[in-house]
Amino acid sequence: MTLKSKDLLGLKDLTKEEISLILDTAKTMKYVLTTNNKKTPHLQGKSIITLFYENSTRTRLSFELASKYMSASAANISASGSSVAKGETLIDTGKTIDMMGSDVIIIRHPMSGAPHLLARNVKASVINAGDGMNEHPTQALLDMFTILEKKGSLQGLKIAILGDIYHSRVARSNIWGLTKMGAEVSIAGPSTLMPSGIEQTGVKVYNTVQEALIDADVVMGLRIQLERQKKGLFPTTREYSRFFGIDEKRLRLAKEDALVMHPGPVNRGVELSTFVMDGEQSVINEQVTNGVAVRMALLYLLTRRGSSENSN
Amino acid sequence: MKILIKNGYLVDPKANRNGLYDIIIDEGKVWEIGNNLEVSGGDIIDASGKYVLPGFVDAHCHLRDPGFEYKEDIESGTRSAAAGGFTSIACMPNTNPPADNEAVIKYILNKAKHEGVINVFPIGAISKGLKGEELSEIGELKFAGAVAISDDGRPVKSASLMKKAMLYASMFDITVISHCEDLELADEGVMNEGYYSTVMGLKGIPAAAEEVMVSRELILSEYTGTPVHIAHVSTELSVELIRNAKKRGVNVTAETCPHYFSLTDEACDGFNTLAKVNPPLRTKKDAAAIIEGLRDGTIDIIATDHAPHHLDEKNVEFNIAANGIVGFETALPLAVTYLVKPGHLTMEQLVHKLCVNPSKILGLSKGSIEVGQAADITIIDVNEVNTVNVAKFKSKSKNSPYDGFKLTGAVYYTIVNGKVVVREKVLL
Numbered sequence: 001m002t003l004k005s006k007d008l009l010g011l012k013d014l015t016k017e018e019i020s021l022i023l024d025t026a027k028t029m030k031y032v033l034t035t036n037n038k039k040t041p042h043l044q045g046k047s048i049i050t051l052f053y054e055n056s057t058r059t060r061l062s063f064e065l066a067s068k069y070m071s072a073s074a075a076n077i078s079a080s081g082s083s084v085a086k087g088e089t090l091i092d093t094g095k096t097i098d099m100m101g102s103d104v105i106i107i108r109h110p111m112s113g114a115p116h117l118l119a120r121n122v123k124a125s126v127i128n129a130g131d132g133m134n135e136h137p138t139q140a141l142l143d144m145f146t147i148l149e150k151k152g153s154l155q156g157l158k159i160a161i162l163g164d165i166y167h168s169r170v171a172r173s174n175i176w177g178l179t180k181m182g183a184e185v186s187i188a189g190p191s192t193l194m195p196s197g198i199e200q201t202g203v204k205v206y207n208t209v210q211e212a213l214i215d216a217d218v219v220m221g222l223r224i225q226l227e228r229q230k231k232g233l234f235p236t237t238r239e240y241s242r243f244f245g246i247d248e249k250r251l252r253l254a255k256e257d258a259l260v261m262h263p264g265p266v267n268r269g270v271e272l273s274t275f276v277m278d279g280e281q282s283v284i285n286e287q288v289t290n291g292v293a294v295r296m297a298l299l300y301l302l303t304r305r306g307s308s309e310n311s312n
Numbered sequence: 313m314k315i316l317i318k319n320g321y322l323v324d325p326k327a328n329r330n331g332l333y334d335i336i337i338d339e340g341k342v343w344e345i346g347n348n349l350e351v352s353g354g355d356i357i358d359a360s361g362k363y364v365l366p367g368f369v370d371a372h373c374h375l376r377d378p379g380f381e382y383k384e385d386i387e388s389g390t391r392s393a394a395a396g397g398f399t400s401i402a403c404m405p406n407t408n409p410p411a412d413n414e415a416v417i418k419y420i421l422n423k424a425k426h427e428g429v430i431n432v433f434p435i436g437a438i439s440k441g442l443k444g445e446e447l448s449e450i451g452e453l454k455f456a457g458a459v460a461i462s463d464d465g466r467p468v469k470s471a472s473l474m475k476k477a478m479l480y481a482s483m484f485d486i487t488v489i490s491h492c493e494d495l496e497l498a499d500e501g502v503m504n505e506g507y508y509s510t511v512m513g514l515k516g517i518p519a520a521a522e523e524v525m526v527s528r529e530l531i532l533s534e535y536t537g538t539p540v541h542i543a544h545v546s547t548e549l550s551v552e553l554i555r556n557a558k559k560r561g562v563n564v565t566a567e568t569c570p571h572y573f574s575l576t577d578e579a580c581d582g583f584n585t586l587a588k589v590n591p592p593l594r595t596k597k598d599a600a601a602i603i604e605g606l607r608d609g610t611i612d613i614i615a616t617d618h619a620p621h622h623l624d625e626k627n628v629e630f631n632i633a634a635n636g637i638v639g640f641e642t643a644l645p646l647a648v649t650y651l652v653k654p655g656h657l658t659m660e661q662l663v664h665k666l667c668v669n670p671s672k673i674l675g676l677s678k679g680s681i682e683v684g685q686a687a688d689i690t691i692i693d694v695n696e697v698n699t700v701n702v703a704k705f706k707s708k709s710k711n712s713p714y715d716g717f718k719l720t721g722a723v724y725y726t727i728v729n730g731k732v733v734v735r736e737k738v739l740l
Contacts, residue, residue, distance in 0.1 A: 012511065089628060111629040112513040113583030132631070134513030172513055196516060197507030 002305045007119040007126040008298060010135035011176040019144070019177055025297035026145050026290070032069065033293055043072035046103040046303050051093070052129070053079040053109045058264060058288060059129050059138070063106050066295035072103075090114060091121045098122040103303055107131075112169075125302040133167050138298065139263050140173035142291040144181065146283055147218055149290070150259055155182035160212040160254070161203075163222035163244060163271055164233075166193040170263045171222055175201050188212035189222075189244060192233045209244050216254040221246055221262045221271040237270050247273040251281070259283050314338045315730065316351045320359025320691060323659045324366055326668050326680035330660060335364065337687040340730030345683060355732070359691050362724060365663055366680050367399025367430075367688030371567055371670040372464070372489070372543055372615035373640070375401075375432070378419060379408025384620040384708050386420065389640075390428035392618070392707035394733040396640035397723035399688035400431040400671075400678050401618075405442065406465040412437035412448040417456040430728045431688070433459040433674065435489065438477045444469045447480060454484045459674045462489035464543055467525055469495065475532050482538035487673055489541045492525035492550070493591065502631055504577040504592040512583065514630060517592050519547040526550045530557040530564060539563040541673055544617050546572045546591040548601035555610040565673050566605075567613035570646035571637055571713070573602045579713050585626045585633035586713040589619070603656050612669040614662075616643045620709030638707045642714050648694050648721030659694070691725035698722055706739055 003018055011019065032040055048067040050060055060076070067074035077097070090109075097105055104125045107115050112132030119126040130136040144154060151157060159178055165171045165187050178185050179202045187198065188206040199205050206212040213219060224240060234240050251260065260272070260282040268274050277284065315337040322333040322345075334349035335342060375389040384392075393401050403420065405411030411420065417434050424432035436453030438461045440446045450461055461481055468474045468490065481488045498521040503509050505516025526542055530553060533540040545551060545568045554566050571589060576596050579587035587593055605611040619636025626633050647666070651657040657665070671679030681689060700717045702710040726734035733740060 089624075091627065109629070111631040113630045116583050117627075117629055132513050133515075169513055172511070195510040196505050196518075197510045200507045201511065 003301050006302070006305065007115070008137055008302065009115050009119060009126065009128045011137045011140055011173045011180070012135065014180070016180045019141070019180060022141055022294065022297050022301060023145050023148060025301060026294045029296035029300070030290065030293035032296070033289065038069045040070050042300050043067060043070035043303055047073040047075070047101060048104045048106065048299065049075050049077060049097050049102045050106045050129070051077045051097065052107070054130070056108055056129070058291065059108065062291040063129065063295050066292050066299055069292070070296055070299060072299070090118055094118045094122045098124050104299060127298060127302070130169055132169065133172070134169055135173045136169040137173045138291070138295055139170050140177045141298070142287055142294040143174055143220070143261060144177055145290045145294050146261065146287050147259065150283065151217060154178065157183045157217040158186065158215055159183050159218040159220060160186045160188070160216040161220045161222065162187070162209050162212060162246065163189045164193040164224050164228065165189050165198065165222070166195045167225065167228065168222045174220065175203055179203070186212040186216070190234050190240070193228070209246070209250060210253055213250055213253040216258050218259045218261060219246060219251065219254050221266070223263065223265065224267060224271055226267070237267070241270045245270060245273065246276050248275050248279070251276055257281070261287060264288070314343070314351045314354035315357065315727070315732070316349060316354050317357045317359050317364055317689070317691070320362050320364035322364045322681070323663050324681050325660050325663055327682055333364070335681065335689070337727070337730045340687060342681055342683050342685055342687045345681065357691070357725060361693070363659060363692050363694060365690050365692065366667040367678065367690050367726065367728065368397045368644070368666045369670040369676065369678050370398050370401040370616050370618070370640070371613050371674055373401050373403050373618035374406065374620065374636070375403040376620060377407065377423065378416065383622055386423045386432065387427040388706065388708045389618070389620070390424065390430045390432060391739060392638070392705060393640040394429050394726045394728065395706045395723065395739045396642070397644050397690040397692060397726055398430060398640060399690065399726060399728045400433060400676060402433045402435050402459055402674055404435050404462060404464040405437040410437050410442050411435070411458070412440050412442065414449070414452045414456040417453055417458050421457050429733050433676065435460045435462050437461065438463045438468055438488065439473065442466060444473060447473070447477060450481055450486065451484050454486045458486065459676065460487035460489050460541070462491065462543065464489065464491045467491050467493045467495060471528055471532065474529065475536060478532060478536045478538040478540060485675070487539065487541050487675065489543050490525070490529045491543050492522050492529060494521045494524045497521035497524060503580045503588065504594050506577055506595060508577045508580055512580070519549060519594065519598070522547050522591050523549045523553065526553050530554070530562055533564055534560065534562045539565070542566040544569050544572070544591055544615070545602065545605070545611060546594050546598060548598045551601045551605035551610055555605065555608070558610060565612045565669070566610065567615040568602050568606065568611050569615055569617045570639060570643050573599050573606070574646050574650045575713060583630045584713065585628070585630055586637070586711055588630065588633050588635055589637050590635040603651065606651065606665060607656050607661070612665070612673065614643065614647055614665040615670065616640055620707050621711045622709060626711050636711060638705065638709050638712050640707065641705050642700060642712060642719070644692060644723055645698065645719035645721040646714070649719045652694065653720055687727055687730040689725070689727040690723060693722045693724055695720065696722040
């Protein structure tokens with residue numbers, strides 16, 4: 001089995017089987033990561049480009065290491081240091097990268113749908129590393145992988161996603177992925193940060209974080225961008241943490257063995273209290289390791305798909 | 313040379329005609345309307361099985377001339393309009409420079425006279441530079457030939473300025489057209505706020521951004537006792553507000569566009585920038601309310617809001633893609649397919665929306681086929697099915713979400729001031 005599309009643009013477009021394939025492959029990759037010699041030949045002769053129009057530490061580094069662990073040639077383009085700053089269009093930039101023989105372009109972009117536009121215009125596989133408020137599929141895949149490792153299955157689990165759902169591409173990808181895998185997703189956050197019509201995706205929307213937390217198997221906090229406060233979407237971070245932050249008391253509403261997750265970076269004391277973030281239930285650091293494994297799996301699956309197609 | 317249109321089914325509610333008639337045109341004017349008419353040696357058009365209608369009048373379009381001729385110009389725009397059955401069009405002032413002064417109005421009229429193939433009626437700006445700060449020279453605009461004033465493309469943010477515009481314009485008997493949008497509620501949204509904006513992660517424009525402003529204009533119109541015309545109505549509540557205002561006796565008229573009754577925000581799915589338009593495509597419920605508003609007379613006009621954009625302005629990220637849809641060449645088939653065929657509008661009502669009401673609201677002596685008047689006539693087939701092919705559009709721009717749609721209704725003839733501009737579906 002292989003992935004149907006040449007690109008990974010979002011979990012909205014993947015089937016349950018495709019998601020399982022990626023998560024299964026990531027298991028093998030995680031094994032590679034835990035060995036002494038972190039090097040496989042799978043991507044030898046492949047070139048992987050990261051094209052980032054937004055700042056990123058972990059996602060970019062994670063993709064870069066994934067490429068290098070698998071022996072690919074990897075290069076980075078940042079929006080500020082390239083012809084993008086001179087006003088080149090995304091399509092033109094993409095075609096230029098394509099013509100240099102790249103196999104995979106990993107793009108992060110502040111505008112939703114930019115990876116889709118790029119994918120339609122290049123031969124290379126495109127991986128969405130976060131587009132606007134739309135999707136961040138590799139983050140959701142690593143989240144699902146982490147849950148799967150700890151809980152054994154996603155089917156029937158109760159997952160609470162809390163915070164700024166409106167602006168969160170992590171939330172959207174997780175909602176698509178988790179509901180496809182049979183989990184029950186509950187969301188809660190300030191009503192000013194709740195997107196219209198979200199209940200039509202199959203999630204349960206709660207007015208308070210307490211309600212969403214009850215009996216949860218997984219508690220996922222989302223980063224609150226501090227500039228949202230300036231736009232008047234919530235009054236102060238103090239009030240935010242009082243009503244929507246997760247502290248040890250609130251966490252007790254969830255199941256005893258509930259996992260605490262966060263895509264990072266965390267505003268300590270706002271979305272999560274320091275106790276919760278560094279507590280025993282937190283798997284935030286493992287999420288980071290798993291991010292590399294999941295990205296290795298994806299690169300492997302997408303480039304393998306390409307080579308079988310070109311073999312004739 | 314005389315023209316004889318034979319055996320066509322004439323629908324002309326203003327002249328109280330609804331039946332088989334022959335029409336003779338001579339020297340650009342309607343010469344005779346009757347039965348079994350004959351001419352010797354004239355151009356004989358057989359309109360059997362077809363509807364003969366007053367030429368369509370578009371109260372809202374963008375010709376992009378001067379300033380954006382790479383999108384459209386007066387020649388290409390009027391040719392596109394003629395292909396769609398329009399014989400008169402009113403073009404919005406958001407050109408560069410904007411039509412906020414006599415000189416630009418005269419430029420448009422002069423260029424239309426020499427290069428246009430149909431009648432062009434420019435709309436002037438409400439405010440200088442379309443900035444929403446000070447009134448433009450509305451009196452001079454009127455005397456230069458502007459038929460209405462509007463800051464279309466952007467709202468008049470200040471209620472006080474809008475009040476003054478209404479009062480001042482009524483003194484010159486010139487129509488005020490309002491683009492209703494509260495920019496703060498729209499908050500840089502790029503499509504309708506709802507399920508589709510949520511799942512694509514695009515910022516949504518709530519229906520309330522339009523409705524709040526529609527309410528304001530209705531209140532100001534009642535307060536000043538002067539008329540106002542609401543452009544491109546797209547939401548259910550806007551229709552309801554206008555319906556109530558009309559009941560109260562407020563002097564309000566309204567228009568909608570074919571895309572608001574034939575498409576919904578689902579068309580944006582997959583980041584389809586061709587479906588990006590302002591106001592945005594709304595929901596099924598809104599589209600149904602728009603149709604009901606057309607049916608019960610709340611909405612007076614079907615206008616195209618023909619908004620040509622270059623490929624480069626659409627083939628980009630959804631957020632930065634230009635708003636707009638080219639509308640002239642799909643307006644009639646969309647109206648026939650979505651309004652007439654399902655039985656929402658009669659042909660007579662359609663003629664009101666496309667001919668009579670826009671003429672009345674803009675104060676034009678158009679919208680009817682009357683002896684002695686300029687012969688502006690459109691002949692259509694309401695049963696012919698065609699597949700839309702944007703590559704064949706006469707407009708310079710191809711930004712239409714309808715490519716590949718199978719639509720019913722075709723324009724066979726467009727006759728402008730007695731001159732055949734479209735013959736047997738071919739633009740001459």
